[in-house]
Every structure is written in C-alpha cells, then in structure tokens.
Amino acid sequence: MEWLGNHLWAVWMVLAVGLGMAEMLSLDLVLLMLAVGAVVGALAALASFPVVLQVLLAGGGAAAMLTLVRPNLIAKLHNGPTLVTGHDKLVGHQGVVTEALSTQQPGRVKIGGEIWSAQPYDDSLTIPSGATVEVFAIRGATAFVHPVDEILP
Template sequence: MEWLGDHLWAAWLVLAVALGVAEMVSLDLILIMVAVGAAVGALAAIASLPLALQVLLAAGSSTAMLALVRPNLVAKLHQGPDLVTGTKKLLGQQGVVTEELTAHHPGRVKLGGEVWSACPYDESTTIATGVTVEVFAIRGATAYVHPVGELMP
C-alpha cells in the first residue's frame, strides 16, 4: 500500500490507459474524455498534490471535456457531404440538346454522357439543337431543362 502512495501517478496513468482502450470498444467518446481526466489526475500526482485535489482536478477536467469538447467533436464526426444518388444527381448539371425541345414534342439532351428525353421547363420555350441547357427537374425519365444564360424570357 505504501508503494501506491508513492506511485499514485502510475495508478492514474493505468486508469487513463484502461479507459482509452475501453473507448476503442465503445466508440461513444465518453470514456476517452474520462481518460483525459485521469491523465490530469496523473499530472497532479506527479506534482505531489494531495489525493483530494487530484480527484477534484480529474473529475473537473473530465466534466469539462464531456461538456465542452465532446459535443463539438460528435457534431464534426456526424457532419459530411450528403450523398446524392440517382436522378437527383443530375439536378443543376448542364447538357447539350441533341434533338429540338418543345412543350408538345419532347426531344433529347446529352447529360453526363447519357442521352435523356427532355422537355423545356418553361412550356412556352422552344430549345434548338446544340444549345447548352441546365437541368431544373427530373420527372420520371424526362429531364426538364432551361437554356443556360436565359433565366427570364
């Protein structure tokens, strides 16, 4: 028991390592925050602070890590680019008209290397062959497009 009193820093360090290893299994980012508190306790023990102060510093730093660091870390881990698949991926892309488009006669548009049936988004517009268009909507297998650079007639 006398050894433990002289080497309390080692006990804190073992606790920190054990909590770090346990975090690898849980992946909740809770045990690692408590492990940081145990590391602070180890530093306090190295500085020969009383045991009560070591415990208070360890508990305070663990609480601070859980309250201040963990929420931001979890938010960063959960954010990321949205995965856009299917026809939604075509929205906003530009293509070239390969067959004239009118509201009453759907034509063809080449989008991303594929040929799609297409209609003008604005039913009063006729879009000639060779015009660059942007996809505004996809309904079924038909792309609704508008000429690039012409937002208002």
Template sequence: MDWLGDHAAGLWLAVAILLGIAEMFSLDLILGMLALGALVGMVTALLGAGLAVSAIAAAVASVACLAVVRPPLIKKLHSGPELSLGHGKLVGQQGVVTERITGLEAGRIKLAGEIWTARPYDDTLSIEPGQTVEVLEIRGATAYVHPLPSIES
C-alpha cells in the same frame, strides 16, 4: 490510504488505460474524455498534489472535455459529404440539346455523357439544338430543363 497517495500517478494511468480500452469498444467519446481527465489526474499527482486534489483535477478536466471538446468532435464525425445518388445527382448539371425541345414535344439532351429525353420546365419555351440547358428536375426518365443564357458577340 498511504499506499494510494504514494501510487496515485500509477493508479490514474491505469484508470486512463482502462477507460481508453473501453472507449475502443463503445466509440461514443464519453469514456475517452474521462480517460483524458484521468491523465490530468496523473499529471497533478506527479506534480506532488494529493489524491483529493488530483481527483478534483481529473473530475474538472473530464467535465470540461465532455462539455467543450466532445460536441465539436461528434459533429465533425457525424457529418460528411452529402451524397446524392441516382438521378438526383444530375439536378443542377448542364447539358446540350441535341433534338429540339418544346412544351408539346419532348426532345433530347446530352447530359453526363448520356442521351436523355427532355422537356422544358416552362411549357411555353422552345429550346433549339446546340443550346446549353440546366437540369431543374428529373421525373422518371425525363429531364426537365431550362435554357441558360448564352453570350453572343
């Protein structure tokens, strides 16, 4: 036991390194938090505390890291930009009517640099060429649009 007490800081450092290496393979941040606790144990051993005190400090620091530090890190790592792919990314964008759109007859709009078949979202509307519209829905290859109010002086 005397040898352990004399070399506690080195042992805590070895444990921290081993846990850090194991964390690189697991990537779940549990072993990384335990490695931080081992580093706290090493610091307390370097400050002259005994093996039991440094073990308690390491355990408290590990539990604190697991409870306080890990959850926000996991949330941050697992969240990312919401990626809308395909036609879904066009919903909410604005386009310009190039061919008259009515409830009975589909027209055309220029949307994201392409010409799209379009119908009014509200079948009672008639939308004239040159008017700006917002895409509310995409069904197949048809955009369902609603006119945006224009400011005329």
C-alpha cells in the same frame, strides 16, 4: 506507500490507458472522455497539486469532455455523407440539347453520355439545338433544364 505518493501521475496514466482500452470495447465515447479526465489528473499530479485538487480537476475535465465534446462527436459520427443514387445524381450536371425543346414541344438532351427527354425548367423558354444546359430537376424520365448562358450569378 511513499512510492505511490511520488508517482501518482503514473497511477493516473494507467487509469487513462485502461479507460482508453475499455473504450475500444464499448465504442460509446464515454470512457474516452473519462480517460481524458484522467490525463488531466496526471498533469495535475505532475504539477504536484494536492490529491483532492487532482481528483477535482480530473472530474472537471471529464465532465467538460462529456458535455462539450462528446455530443458534437456523436452528431458527426451519426450524420455521414448523403449518397445520391439513380437519376438524381444528374441534377446539377450540364448537357447539350440535341433536339430543340420548349414546354409545348419536349426535346432531347445528351447528359453524361445518355440521351434524355427534356423540357425547359422555365415554361416561357425555347431552347435551340446545340445549346448547353444545366439539369435543374428530373421527374420521371424527363430532365428539366435551363440554358447555362442565362443563369445569373
């Protein structure tokens, strides 16, 4: 029993490792937060704090991890990057006008090596052939573009 009193930090570390290993089976991040609390308990034991204080510090550390850290980790894990597919991935790309375009007379634009029918995003514009444009939107098979030179910072 005297060994246990002198090596209580080792008991806390065994508990932390056991909780960490059990976390690999559950993947809820709850047991991992409890393992961090056990590490706090081990540090308290190494500092020769009384057992009651070790338990309180371990519980406080675990509670803090569960309330402050775990929700943020869960939110980050559940919100991955958005995958843009189809023609929406062309929005923001630049292209070159191959046929002059206006609202009354749609033209053609070469975007990413493909020719698209296009109209100006601003109804009052006429964009000449050879102008560099940026794709603002795509509706159906028509790209709505705006000249790059006229974009204000």
